[in-house]
Amino acid sequence: MTAPASLTVDLNALSHNFHALEALTHVPVHPVVKANAYGLGAIPVAKRLLAEGARTFFVARVNEGVALREAIGAEPTIYVLDGCVAGAAGTLKSADLRPILNHADQLIEWTSVGGGLCGVQIDTGMNRLGFRPEDAPGPFDGLELVMSHLACADAPAEPMNRRQQGAFAAISALYPDAVKSFANSGGCFLGADYAFDAVRPGICLYGGGPEGRPDARLKAVATLSAEILQIRDVPTGESIGYSRGFVADAPRRIATCGAGYADGLLRSMSPRGQVWIAGGLRPLLGRVSMDVMAVDVTGADVAIGDRVEIFGADRPLDDAAAAAGTISYELLTSIGNRCERTYLGQT
Numbered sequence: 001m002t003a004p005a006s007l008t009v010d011l012n013a014l015s016h017n018f019h020a021l022e023a024l025t026h027v028p029v030h031p032v033v034k035a036n037a038y039g040l041g042a043i044p045v046a047k048r049l050l051a052e053g054a055r056t057f058f059v060a061r062v063n064e065g066v067a068l069r070e071a072i073g074a075e076p077t078i079y080v081l082d083g084c085v086a087g088a089a090g091t092l093k094s095a096d097l098r099p100i101l102n103h104a105d106q107l108i109e110w111t112s113v114g115g116g117l118c119g120v121q122i123d124t125g126m127n128r129l130g131f132r133p134e135d136a137p138g139p140f141d142g143l144e145l146v147m148s149h150l151a152c153a154d155a156p157a158e159p160m161n162r163r164q165q166g167a168f169a170a171i172s173a174l175y176p177d178a179v180k181s182f183a184n185s186g187g188c189f190l191g192a193d194y195a196f197d198a199v200r201p202g203i204c205l206y207g208g209g210p211e212g213r214p215d216a217r218l219k220a221v222a223t224l225s226a227e228i229l230q231i232r233d234v235p236t237g238e239s240i241g242y243s244r245g246f247v248a249d250a251p252r253r254i255a256t257c258g259a260g261y262a263d264g265l266l267r268s269m270s271p272r273g274q275v276w277i278a279g280g281l282r283p284l285l286g287r288v289s290m291d292v293m294a295v296d297v298t299g300a301d302v303a304i305g306d307r308v309e310i311f312g313a314d315r316p317l318d319d320a321a322a323a324a325g326t327i328s329y330e331l332l333t334s335i336g337n338r339c340e341r342t343y344l345g346q347t
């Protein structure tokens with residue numbers, strides 16, 4: 001039995017996307033599996049990527065790194081983007097995690113426990129994390145990776161991309177022995193001089209397009225679907241759901257589907273949200289509630305027990321996100337714990 005709300009993760013599609021990014025950039029792909037691999041499950045995702053040849057992973061938090069290390073064994077390299085946050089040096093050491101040092105206090109903290117293999121982030125304009133170029137430490141023992149992060153990689157025409165690329169090329173040249181990593185998913189598509197020595201994609205591995213819209217080079221990895229629990233005919237003038245969110249302007253057939261905001265739908269999916277059922281897109285009607293949502297199936301050949309696709313191969317993740325006024329990243333990381341996760345292609 002498939003649960004009313006279900007997330008299917010296609011690990012073969014993940015593998016396709018991983019190799020597509022390798023072929024595009026011609027450098028090693030270091031997958032970003034932070035936030036539970038964007039909600040898809042960091043451990044099954046990382047295990048499959050290991051089998052595909054990935055050897056280095058990025059997480060954001062120290063605790064994400066600890067859990068990943070336990071799951072994937074001692075061999076792979078795990079970098080922690082938060083870096084050596086206060087009090088974390090011991091945990092980083094004991095789990096053999098490599099911090100990306102972002103500022104001088106982190107460097108001091110890391111050195112105070114004896115240092116060791118690590119990376120440094122240089123801020124080339126995003127003003128988020130990292131040393132400003134003028135404050136960057138010179139090469140030191142243990143420093144094996146230098147990275148920076150693009151602010152506008154999803155907008156190829158944005159001139160800031162080129163400025164950041166130039167700034168990174170200049171500063172990273174001061175570290176001849178370190179691996180240089182610059183591009184996230186969007187950066188992988190900006191051209192050969194953005195790839196440097198290794199790329200750090202997240203969203204494109206998971207099927208989101210590099211520019212916030214579907215990209216034919218990538219396959220859908222995540223499918224969120226919901227079962228039709230009830231079907232009813234609603235006469236003209238009657239309302240549907242909380243707060244009379246929709247009033248029938250004509251007789252409508254409504255399918256009440258078993259997924260709500262506790263499963264990862266967003267309330268902002270109404271009024272523009274659509275789902276895929278019976279070979280076409282059908283609008284959501286009224287408010288998304290905690291456990292269910294209403295879909296207009298007037299004239300469609302559907303039955304109780306059929307499933308609607310909220311996103312997946314037929315309803316691209318980026319389109320579903322745009323209809324809700326958000327981005328693929330937020331939609332994926334909003335998938336609820338309650339939602340049953342099933343893996344295709346697990347070995």
Ligand SMILES: *Cc1c(COP(=O)(O)O)cnc(C)c1O
Pocket residue numbers: 032034081148149183184185186200201202203204
């Ligand atoms: C999240 C993150 C990435 C991956 O970004 P995508 O846009 O999902 O490819 C890469 N680098 C850093 C520093 C990040 O925070």
